[in-house]
Amino acid sequence: MRELVAVFKREFAAYFATPLAYVFIVIFLFAMGAFTFYIGHFFDNDSADLQVFFGFHPWLYLFLVPAISMRLWAEERRSGTIELLLTLPIPLAATVAGKYLAAWAFTGVALLLTFPIWITVNYLGHPDNGVILASYVGSFLMAGAYLAIGACISASTKNQVIAFVVSVVVCFLFTVSGAPLVLDFFRAWAPLTLVNAVSSFSFLTHFTAISTGVIDLRDLIFFLSLIALFLAANIVVVDLKKTG
Amino acid sequence: MIEIEGLTKSFGPIVAVAGIDLTVARGEVLGFLGPNGAGKSTTMKMVTGFLAPTSGRVRVCGFDVENQPLAAQRRIGYLPEGAPAYGDMTPRQFLAFIADVRGFSGDEAGKRIAEVVEKTELDPVLDQPIDTLSKGFKRRVGLAQAVLHDPPVLIMDEPTDGLDPNQKHSVRELLRAMAPRKAIIVSTHLLEEVEAICTRAVIIDRGRIVADGTPAQLLARSRHHNAVTLTLPTQNTEAVKAKLKSLSGVATVEQTERSDGTIELTCFPRSGALLIDNVIGVASAEKWDVKELYAEPGRLDEVFRAITTHDAKRAREVRT
Numbered sequence: 001m002r003e004l005v006a007v008f009k010r011e012f013a014a015y016f017a018t019p020l021a022y023v024f025i026v027i028f029l030f031a032m033g034a035f036t037f038y039i040g041h042f043f044d045n046d047s048a049d050l051q052v053f054f055g056f057h058p059w060l061y062l063f064l065v066p067a068i069s070m071r072l073w074a075e076e077r078r079s080g081t082i083e084l085l086l087t088l089p090i091p092l093a094a095t096v097a098g099k100y101l102a103a104w105a106f107t108g109v110a111l112l113l114t115f116p117i118w119i120t121v122n123y124l125g126h127p128d129n130g131v132i133l134a135s136y137v138g139s140f141l142m143a144g145a146y147l148a149i150g151a152c153i154s155a156s157t158k159n160q161v162i163a164f165v166v167s168v169v170v171c172f173l174f175t176v177s178g179a180p181l182v183l184d185f186f187r188a189w190a191p192l193t194l195v196n197a198v199s200s201f202s203f204l205t206h207f208t209a210i211s212t213g214v215i216d217l218r219d220l221i222f223f224l225s226l227i228a229l230f231l232a233a234n235i236v237v238v239d240l241k242k243t244g
Numbered sequence: 245m246i247e248i249e250g251l252t253k254s255f256g257p258i259v260a261v262a263g264i265d266l267t268v269a270r271g272e273v274l275g276f277l278g279p280n281g282a283g284k285s286t287t288m289k290m291v292t293g294f295l296a297p298t299s300g301r302v303r304v305c306g307f308d309v310e311n312q313p314l315a316a317q318r319r320i321g322y323l324p325e326g327a328p329a330y331g332d333m334t335p336r337q338f339l340a341f342i343a344d345v346r347g348f349s350g351d352e353a354g355k356r357i358a359e360v361v362e363k364t365e366l367d368p369v370l371d372q373p374i375d376t377l378s379k380g381f382k383r384r385v386g387l388a389q390a391v392l393h394d395p396p397v398l399i400m401d402e403p404t405d406g407l408d409p410n411q412k413h414s415v416r417e418l419l420r421a422m423a424p425r426k427a428i429i430v431s432t433h434l435l436e437e438v439e440a441i442c443t444r445a446v447i448i449d450r451g452r453i454v455a456d457g458t459p460a461q462l463l464a465r466s467r468h469h470n471a472v473t474l475t476l477p478t479q480n481t482e483a484v485k486a487k488l489k490s491l492s493g494v495a496t497v498e499q500t501e502r503s504d505g506t507i508e509l510t511c512f513p514r515s516g517a518l519l520i521d522n523v524i525g526v527a528s529a530e531k532w533d534v535k536e537l538y539a540e541p542g543r544l545d546e547v548f549r550a551i552t553t554h555d556a557k558r559a560r561e562v563r564t
Contacts, residue, residue, distance in 0.1 A: 002344075002347065003345055006341060006344040006345045007345070009341075009344070010330070010333075010341045013333075013337075014330065014332055014333070017332040017333065017373075018332050079328060079331070080324065080325075080326055080328035081328045081329065081330055083289070083294050083324040083325075083328060084322075084324055084328050084329065084389070086293070086294050087292040087293055087294050087317055087320070087322045087324070088317065088342070088345050088346075089313075089314045089315075089317040089318040089345070089346070090314075090345060091314065242294065242295055242296045243295075243296045243298075244253065244254075244255045244295060244296075
């Protein structure tokens with residue numbers, strides 16, 4: 001646990017030691033605002049909720065989260081620091097979890113900084129703050145799931161561009177797996193149970209369910225188990241690389 | 245303290261390490277030599293648990309590196325090739341991170357960091373990002389990191405690569421000071437380094453150990469071991485050469501002309517013979533105008549080249 005905290009602290013501080021954190025946060029907030037107000041026509045909707053705002057989260061995460069996760073392992077591999085990190089007496093699970101949690105906490109900070117929109121909507125009307133809180137929780141969980149996928153992919157390459165592109169594609173598939181684009185491909189040949197299974201992997205479905213204000217245990221378990229699965233895969237990938 | 249048994253590593257069809265057996269005891273400084281690509285770094289990566297061996301095993305202070313990696317890694321200080329460190333951190337932050345991971349906190353951490361900073365003379369750059377440091381300082385950050393927990397086993401991959409002569413000297417002093425209490429493996433291309441700090445030299449080539457002995461033993465394999473060289477004006481060189489050749493123990497005499505008009509004659513001994521007394525004797529008896537006269541302990545680079553190129557040639561022959 002001590003090692004995990006040490007790795008977490010180092011990683012988290014590293015975001016703010018470079019312009020990365022500031023650039024990311026500025027772009028994240030700017031994009032959130034632009035989408036919500038211009039494309040989502042927040043004011044024209046004339047309703048005191050943040051549905052428009054949260055509706056764009058999956059699509060923004062699709063590109064912004066891989067931008068964070070791509071460097072997690074790929075950069076260590078390219079700069080050689082991975083050799084240092086993996087020869088320190090830290091259990092591999094602690095290294096993987098520490099790095100992951102730091103990245104997740106960082107996206108959490110970015111997400112928290114969207115609070116002015118919450119103030120705005122409370123100033124203009126009387127929104128259901130329970131729904132908004134649930135949506136924030138759902139959004140944070142979804143970001144964590146994207147990150148876990150990206151971290152695992154980052155561990156398998158030393159090229160950050162490859163890590164980014166592959167992560168975007170995989171995250172995209174998870175996002176839209178409930179949409180006809182993906183399901184039609186399976187419907188042609190797969191049994192119905194498989195089609196349903198694929199569609200149940202959709203981030204959109206689970207996120208939408210949470211952002212209606214009902215935090216269903218199944219949705220929580222979905223995101224948390226997906227995160228756990230990809231972190232376990234991350235450990236395996238790092239371990240496999242040891243055998244050369 | 246370090247026991248390596250039958251260690252091999254292959255990457256696909258390429259065999260990087262082809263069966264190494266080695267034991268390093270406390271107090272030994274083992275110089276790990278070999279041409280580029282001989283398998284030095286790969287071996288060190290397996291000893292420190294960064295790479296898993298294809299077969300064979302490594303034990304550090306009795307702990308199997310593959311099965312008990314953490315116990316082994318706690319007892320190892322490792323300087324990887326190129327001394328990688330997190331460039332966005334300052335040496336102070338970086339060492340604090342290492343101390344934290346190694347389980348030192350509060351005063352203990354502060355004391356240890358201060359100690360290694362003093363040893364490695366990092367004081368002037370303690371608060372500059374590591375990315376902005378010169379190669380010499382970066383290397384010293386890597387060294388500081390490796391010795392922070394005062395480990396019983398030190399593995400250093402080219403610790404003095406890229407350092408200027410003063411820095412090399414201080415790194416060697418540092419290693420020498422720690423040597424009696426530790427088992428140290430140092431890989432290097434620099435043969436003078438082996439003579440300066442190592443108690444034992446192991447030469448590996450193409451993944452195998454091809455020589456293992458004290459630097460003195462390796463030097464004894466040199467053609468120049470106990471060779472005597474005199475420098476004379478150019479007159480009657482042939483007579484002098486003939487006289488030298490007639491001495492007992494002299495196998496051959498080679499001559500080199502120097503740009504200042506003098507001539508260098510090197511007498512190579514028959515195996516085991518000591519020539520210096522005979523040569524001095526004849527030189528004073530014949531009243532030669534000797535400008536310089538010296539005997540050599542041997543040349544390590546010669547031994548190194550003889551061992552490694554010979555083997556490479558033989559390997560080529562076997563393959564074709």
